[in-house]
Amino acid sequence: MQLFKRTYSILLLTLSLLSAASVAAEKTILPETEGLWEYTSLVTSKGEDRPLTGIFLIKNGTFLQQSMYKSEPFDQQGSMAHAGTCWAGGAGLRLAADQTLHVYPLAKAPTSKLDSDGATEHDLKVTRNGDNLTLVFSAGAGTVQTLKRVGSGDDMQVYQLADGKLALSDGYFILVSGSPQGSVSGHGKYEQNGKVLTLNAISWSQSDGLNHRNLKDVSFKAFFDGKTLNLPDGKTFNVVD
Template identity: 45%
Template sequence: MRVYFVDHQPEKLDGILPELSASNADGPPPPNLIIGVATFALSIPQRDPGHGDAAMTALPNDLPPSTLSNERHRIMRFSLAKKLALSLMMLAGVASAAGAAGPTATTSTDVEGLWLYTGLVSKGRDMPLTGVFLFKGGELLQQAVFNGEPADQQAAMAHAGTYAPTPIGVNLVTEQLIGIAPTAAMPLTFKPDVKHTLKVERAADDLKITFGSGTVQTLRRVGSGNGKVYKVPNGRFAFTDGYFVIVAGDGSAAVTGYGQYEAAGNDYRLKVIRWAEVADGKVAYRAEGETVKVRFDGTTLTLPGGQHKTVTK
């Protein structure tokens, strides 16, 4: 709290007003900036010489010109100080009330939750994509396929690993970094234990993450991360907020995808949003809206084709 007292001496406002003006350059003073113009007829009315036209008129006409001028300036300064004090008290009250009601939007580096992509820009190039990013309890899953036609010829990327908060964002360790390029001679690329430092800017349910390379990804929060992430020997999968996400693989094979799901006991029906996998050097994409049936008993996830993923954590 900052309090200014001018002890019944309006001339001291000459030093206060420039500072107040500088503090107020971008808007009204914040609630913790309190200006107290000491009493000025508020607590010591007997010192009040009056203000405005009435006070000017009340001055004796026979005063020496210099004294008359000084008195007029004193009355004008006093009137200004009184109006300033009252105005700032009202303004501080309004600002305090607004602060108590809470901000309309928050800005933070908190990434916890389930997010869907809204955009990606790399080296100044807009690269539309459809995908998901899950941050939950220090574990992460990411999967996306770039938009375009034909859909099954577009590149896909996926990450699984861990993250930790930093003052400006998060540090990622992607235990599985998977790239799928259907038209490439070697369609599957895999890198283990890749570290990323991200700058994070969040406003309510909108998230902007900037990689060290300068790539910017934007996302929209669709869930709090209500569910569970399961670790398997070569990746992770999760059931959370009505969505299923899987990223599992190595340099020889990979399965990545996400969508919404319905469960009946240990049987799950996945409605694919994006899905890309590689086995024996062949790429297979599943169409949006396609249904995939899997089984999960809490220990083993059984995928189509007899693939089994056993939970290790």
């Protein structure tokens, strides 16, 4: 009886270790996607070319993405932002977004200008050629995004916010924060002097569902002590982890 119990215990331990190894294998990184990437093009699944300005950070199982379409009038351009986790799997790279934000400035009431879809998952086919990366959504059958590497991401600092993430990497910042009640997203270069964070935003989008605000090529000073990010307009983001 004791021998049976011991054998059974060993079997359970072995199965547990195999299960843990399987989960770990599923969550490994995809090295060729690691780094900070700047958008060069986006073509929809219908073949429509949509010029945009944006950034995509993929590093150590974390990703942040923020972009805004590039056309005129600028104030009417939509934006999108995502933040979550990523790993090697599916057609190449799997994304699990905790925040999925789309702003549609031309939406008319009662349709909201803000879509906050919450948690979403994406399966991407990946092709890398030097410093150029191609991501094809829907496992290779959807939107095609091309990007150019602008940083390694090795110095990445990511701060978990209540409704998103703030990342600092390679001299760039990426802010993704939102819920159905409102969103703020942006990216650009930054400079830090003590607790003063100078944000030189390349693109910036805010919406509460009824109203929106697009900004580009603007600079403003924020306060950040590693625990709270305070913007000049009074918006505050608390680091929760």
